[in-house]
Amino acid sequence: MMLEYMKTLAPRLLGYKLAIMGLRKYPPHPVVLNFSITNKCQSRCKTCNIWELYQKNPQKEKEELKLWEIQKIFKTEDDMFLLNICGGEPFLRHEDIGDICKYAVRYCNAKAIHSPTNCLAPENIEYGVKDILEKIPSNVKLTIKLSLDGIGKDHDEIRGVEGNFKKVQETHKRLLKLKKDYPNFYLDAGTTVSTMNAHKLPSIISWVHDNMELDNFYHELADTRAELFNVDKDDKDPDDFKSVVQNRGVTPTGDQYWDVAHFLLEEAKKDMQGKRAFSRISQALRVVYYERAAWVQKNQKRKVKCYAAMSNAHLNPWGGLWPCNVQAFRHNLGNIRDFDYNFDKLWKSEGAQKVRQWVNGNHCHCPLVGQAMVDTILDPKEVLRVLYTYFKYK
Numbered sequence: 001m002m003l004e005y006m007k008t009l010a011p012r013l014l015g016y017k018l019a020i021m022g023l024r025k026y027p028p029h030p031v032v033l034n035f036s037i038t039n040k041c042q043s044r045c046k047t048c049n050i051w052e053l054y055q056k057n058p059q060k061e062k063e064e065l066k067l068w069e070i071q072k073i074f075k076t077e078d079d080m081f082l083l084n085i086c087g088g089e090p091f092l093r094h095e096d097i098g099d100i101c102k103y104a105v106r107y108c109n110a111k112a113i114h115s116p117t118n119c120l121a122p123e124n125i126e127y128g129v130k131d132i133l134e135k136i137p138s139n140v141k142l143t144i145k146l147s148l149d150g151i152g153k154d155h156d157e158i159r160g161v162e163g164n165f166k167k168v169q170e171t172h173k174r175l176l177k178l179k180k181d182y183p184n185f186y187l188d189a190g191t192t193v194s195t196m197n198a199h200k201l202p203s204i205i206s207w208v209h210d211n212m213e214l215d216n217f218y219h220e221l222a223d224t225r226a227e228l229f230n231v232d233k234d235d236k237d238p239d240d241f242k243s244v245v246q247n248r249g250v251t252p253t254g255d256q257y258w259d260v261a262h263f264l265l266e267e268a269k270k271d272m273q274g275k276r277a278f279s280r281i282s283q284a285l286r287v288v289y290y291e292r293a294a295w296v297q298k299n300q301k302r303k304v305k306c307y308a309a310m311s312n313a314h315l316n317p318w319g320g321l322w323p324c325n326v327q328a329f330r331h332n333l334g335n336i337r338d339f340d341y342n343f344d345k346l347w348k349s350e351g352a353q354k355v356r357q358w359v360n361g362n363h364c365h366c367p368l369v370g371q372a373m374v375d376t377i378l379d380p381k382e383v384l385r386v387l388y389t390y391f392k393y394k
Helices: 002-020 050-056 058-063 067-075 097-108 122-135 153-159 164-179 198-211 254-272 277-299 343-347 350-360 369-377 380-392
Strands: 032-036 082-086 112-117 141-147 185-193 216-221 312-315 320-322
Touching: 032 097, 032 369, 050 058, 067 097, 082 097, 097 112, 097 122, 122 141, 122 164, 141 164, 153 164, 164 185, 185 198, 198 216, 198 254, 216 254, 216 277, 254 277, 254 380, 277 369, 277 380, 312 369, 369 380
Parallel strands: 032 082, 032 312, 082 112, 112 141, 141 185, 185 216
Antiparallel strands: 312 320
16 A cells, blocks of 8 residues: 555655756646635634634635536646645535545546534534545545543633533544445544643543544644734735634644654554554654654744645635645635636646745744645655654654
């Protein structure tokens, strides 16, 4: 399986290296496509204001991409490795999320599909996950990540919905049954580490290990980014950000995160032992990510090159293509609708090239996990660290 993955990835990775060095005009299509299939969300998280957009601007909801549009887009895109579905809450599109994944595999030969969920609609989530599994081949891996930011009332308070924690437990129970029939189904959980729960992370991890059967339990750093509508309004597009409040102090400082990172590293190393190869390589990448994320937060600069708008891209619900969700709205490659749903034309457009030049100018730094994973694979020193971790904690 790993050899099959490398056959897909190796030529593309070389293309990104050549493009960033100026030896190739256009990079290959992205191997990771992040796709916000909807901006709708029932959560009221203290770390995110994404749910407010349609309350402030109801007309915007009508602009979301329809299934037939998504099909046309995927028909023009080259093979991808990972389709990372996000939102909003992706399973608010439970009725057609299976078809979206089916088209990603049929037209883009996606090898893996990932989606988080807030767990607020367990029955719909179960329906959507089963529909995906029935519509994709058994050699395509599907990972669903349950969001868990605390235990009991702590989770409900951070997520802003009473009873959410019980819904997490119900969703876990429902999806666990599906794993028996679908070997390609991976069930994970993840915590967004913020100033509200960083000090409780050890107890959260302990509870999860004692009470939940999972393939992996991940942790990511809460951050302020345009996609989440939790940055200063002066930095936002007024057409899309109307009266959205600002979050303050959700991201742990470098020193705070550095303290947490050591604990996370040890937990990830222990968690790798005895796991399937796919889970183990994911955890090895996470170990390297935790170390680098803490370094970036503390030093406020990049440690490796960023390949956003090359290896990765983010398609928003309205057809806009971003380099990543941190630079959402600020740096837009273009809108796919303006290119007759032709991904290749947009990918090679003047607007796309300008965004790549900006990214390559080291104007930003962040701990964005999805981009960090591919950036790691494209850095020889980081790859050696991943391989060392993978084999050491086997």
